[in-house]
Amino acid sequence: MAFFDDYQNILFNRRGRVLEVILNRPETLNAANAELHTELARVFVEVSNDPDSDVVVLTGAGRAFSAGGDIRWMQDAIDEPQAFEQTCREAKQIVFGLIDCEKPVIAKLNGHATGLGATIALFCDVIFAAEHAKIGDPHVSVGFVAGDGGAVIWPQLIGYARAKEYLLTGDLMTATQAAGMGLINHVVPADELDARVDAFADRLVAGATKAIRWTKMSVNIGLRDLATSIMDASLAYEALSNVTPDHQEAVRAFAEKRPPVFARAGT
Template sequence: MSDKKFLNYEQDGHIVTLTMNDPEARNALTGNSAVPEFLAAIDRIHADHAVRAVILTGAGSAFSSGGNVKDMGRYSEMAPMELRREYRLGIQKLPLALFNLEVPVIAAVNGHAIGAGLDLACMCDIRVAAEEAKFAESFVKLGIIPGDGGAWLLPRIIGLSRATELTLTGQMIDAKQAAEWNLVSRVVPREQLLPTARALAEQIAANPPHAVRLAKRLLREALHSRLDTLLEMSAAFQVMSHQTADHHEAVSAFIEKRKPEFRG
């Protein structure tokens, strides 16, 4: 495993940009320190209430190639329970951590998002793609299955039929088709990718942070909750929101016809 740092953490105001920085390995997520660095960055964001939005992107030509195929040879030599433990304490911690992160995450998909790289993009809340981006749920091509939550994430984003098609064929789709299938929100020229993601992050960060965090939590909970359960949670969150200084500021600014100043 290389000693090189995998993830660059940059904060500008209320926005954090995380850049996967191993372009030689096409930002692979295994065989390196990617997962522990992601977990540490997520903990850091959790602890910093000044952070209101996150952008995730990759250095070089790829967003992420997913699992490092060269590293997979050792898996067949491991005892089954040892390998199971490696998955559970390794890559599978990443979807849980990102799912429970209250700050919204925008994936700026700069290039290929393959296998676990596609699933990583699906762990984010919003996906924006460069025109040359490609997407594939390619595990089946290697005789394996999505081991990192992709079978849960992908159908909830693009629907079961299309998710099944991608998963069972391993086929690659381009950014245009990804947009048509609602895998990404928008497609832009490469040079506009980070500015577009930044503008979107600034729009989010301009809103009361408590409302953004609670709204994201509701959207996440809605993926697996009954309507009556979600309504109960919504009522509780709404009571909390009505008591905040930022809500009072928003109402006052609206009445006084001025720009609100949210402090979080």
């Protein structure tokens, strides 16, 4: 598959005109490190330009869809804050890459989708999840602002009141809860997930390709405008939170397998 041969952390499979994109760091539950994040920043543009596919299925290798950001990578960003400038730039490219990808992108949540993993899943066009999967954006749990897209997409899917409850607490929800409130489309037994996603992908492949693509792009006009108005500010806030004592405490606590102890504001 020469079109995607230079990826080290993402796998690609073809099934007719369906392209499966697989996040491939299973040993870390597909958490993003610097290398995977850089690949995610360009993959959706290249997928959109791929001449041999009409529908994309995005999933994760192993037990999870994606556990968000790798904690060791977070420590690297604390130690070298200037490196976070690249992370912010790539975060915008990931979100806008998904919004602007003309092909329908189906998220197949084979396991948990948290943090950046949840953001990527929720910016997909249709989302199927296995019953055991959990979804959430626990940026605040590690002293981080939910700046990489969560502040954009969560309120659009479940309203501001529910979105703020989950973004301000970092709580995870079950796939069943997520489907019930409209955060995702479908929750299915794990042993039926592949077949359900394949059937839906095949239905789209058999449809009027240009009409489907341009309908997606029409629907996403408002979402793109919203992301344009929010992403710079939310990422700037996230960059500020990257150098706070609370974020360092949370990363250190994770490494030491203990609860973080956050400082009170003004102390």
